[in-house]
């Protein structure tokens with residue numbers, strides 16, 4: 001465990017961003033850096049230095065050297081570190097949530113929720129002794145006097161490259177499974193929100209994993225590409241936008257690595273004539289405007305089927321216009337700022353284009369101004385008359401914008417849902433079992449919610465999308481994670497004396 005680090009800026013937020021390699025905090029040798037900015041105020045919280053090729057190489061060598069001893073540590077002993085990590089993270093929830101809210105902009109309640117979802121994966125990975133048994137097996141006398149076994153083995157150094165929108169949860173989709181199964185691990189978090197990882201790694205440091213088992217390198221695209229091409233990296237997990245996911249998938253695969261790359265999304269919700277509209281509306285509002293729309297499960301297009309439309313529209317407008325916009329650390333806030341001014345400009349561009357293509361503004365959040373803060377705010381926006389040929393119906397919005405569309409029947413609605421290149425998630429609101437069955441069967445998405453607006457699976461189920469939302473085959477979390485992080489070797493044996 002390295003020495004207690006100094007706290008600055010506020011009790012929860014660090015004003016410096018270090019790497020964590022071989023059990024030590026180190027400032028990366030760097031030629032590039034970037035400020036970490038509070039998106040609600042524009043205040044600079046810290047500077048993140050981008051790790052150079054040499055720094056990344058040093059981290060990979062360190063993780064590689066730690067692998068043999070860690071692999072030989074019994075799995076039941078390995079998971080003891082995770083039991084401790086769960087406690088350390090739980091003790092720090094408020095501290096991490098405050099830092100996360102400051103650097104990302106989401107509300108503290110949302111930040112707490114995401115940390116708990118991350119910890120859930122630590123808990124699931126504590127079951128690794130049993131998880132590694134599944135898929136293994138023995139058959140005696142496959143031939144006379146010959147036995148055959150399938151045994152799971154770890155592979156070496158794995159890395160995960162993560163996005164800005166869930167800075168605490170997404171690293172924990174990977175870290176616990178990678179190390180519990182006997183691999184060593186390097187996290188490269190988003191350079192936009194590196195402070196949450198600092199606090200997660202303070203918890204890692206407190207657990208006192210053997211040096212080099214769990215490492216952190218900060219940086220940008222060059223840092224990522226160094227990891228993707230490094231000979232001693234066995235596998236890569238990625239979560240981010242689809243063009244980068246595709247690049248990561250292709251580059252890592254070309255360099256002989258296992259890779260799972262989760263990309264962007266475009267998720268529709270459908271509200272049937274058989275839905276409980278009043279119950280559905282809070283779910284839809286939470287999905288679209290929660291996290292300021294910056295989530296890969298946001299249902300940013302909502303299709304009303306037949307006669308449900310008018311009632312649905314009225315209730316959605318009523319709920320959306322009453323949402324409170326502000327800084328995430330402010331208790332009343334329900335919609336925080338967008339991560340950067342560029343993101344805000346991109347969302348404004350999508351709205352402008354939708355209007356040019358014939359959509360109509362019902363709620364206009366474009367000119368929202370906070371009375372005290374100069375952040376990247378957008379007020380809740382609601383468009384109607386959206387059709388599938390519009391850009392806004394096909395591209396991920398990642399902002400607090402709800403697009404209303406209409407369909408004559410469920411068949412037409414399902415065609416609309418399947419019209420995009422993405423396949424991450426989709427939700428249906430109905431009380432009809434047969435409609436729900438048709439939807440589950442015909443919608444081409446990795447995660448389907450029935451009367452559920454954010455269909456995020458628990459840690460013991462896999463999580464991943466289809467089509468341009470995912471490149472690879474084994475997804476994150478649960479059993480898929482064990483398959484990703486281990487190789488099943490066949491061992492056939494006979495004895496002569």
Ligand code: NAD
Nearest residue numbers: 162163164189190220221224240241244262263264265296
């Ligand atoms: P991003 O693709 O810009 O960045 C993700 C990571 O890739 C970061 O760590 C970044 O440093 C790195 N990166 C960026 N450009 C790179 C390049 N050219 N070469 C190599 N590495 C590069 O994504 P983001 O804006 O941080 O996150 C938002 C996106 O993530 C959205 O599209 C969202 O849908 C997606 N996302 C998907 C899931 C999922 O489960 N499918 C979950 C969360 C977020």
